[in-house]
Amino acid sequence: MRLDPDGLPFIGGALLLALIAGSTVSSAWAIPLVVFGLFFAFFFRDPERVSPVDEHNVLSPADGRVLVAGPALADAAPPGAWLQISIFLSPMDVHVNRMPVGGRVTKVEYHPGRFLPAYRHEAGDLNEYTEVTIDHHGQPIVVRQIVGVLARRIVCRVKEGDEVHAGDRFGVMKFGSRMDIFVPAAAQIAVHVNDKVMGGVSVIARLR
DSSP states (O other): OOBOGGGHHHHHHHHHHHHHHHHHTOHHHHHHHHHHHHHHHHHTBOOOOOOOOOTTEEEOSSSEEEEEEEEOOTTTSOSSOEEEEEEEEOTTSOOEEEOSSOEEEEEEEEEOOBOOOTTSTTHHHHBOEEEEEEEETTEEEEEEEEEOSSOOOEEEOOOTTOEEOTTOEEEEESSSEEEEEEEETTSEEOOOTTOEEOTTTSEEEEOO
16 A cells, blocks of 8 residues: 655654654553554555546545535635535545646645634635646636644645646645535536545546
8 A cells, every 4th residue: 555655754753652662661652652653554545546537527636525515605715606516534534635637737825724623614715725726628627625623734746837637646634624626617516415535536526
């Protein structure tokens, strides 16, 4: 199983402390640290995915549960007319993020904010997030990595001008969070609230 590189310090640190505790104190002290190391390995797992190839598909950028699927929430959306899909990631979900569409990255913006629970609707606007805009054959698609109560660190590995493909890995969010995706109002949403989706695999919308 591939691991996201941002998880290696957590995994290595926990196992190193377990080794030190086991050799200097007792194995009883080492066991909880080994468990932490295994949890970090589970959390930062990065399974291979095969993305469906169709230029009209918008793929889920993350594993999780759909919170919003419909007209964009007025206070949270970028300027313009959009449909919105929001996905809540629990600590048990894969937290590697994938591109919903292919195209050229036209904007990457970081917005400071609060750390409200990610499942609350207002978290999409008030919480800290990184917003990435992709030009997909002239249609803009916006994806946001949003922090939550536990997720205090966003890793975004794309920059303006990058050419990307649907399903490409582009970042990770640490310890529970949320993804918001905004698609043009003429698109057709393909998921419902409470659906479970898989990053890079599940089709969440179809572009016209």
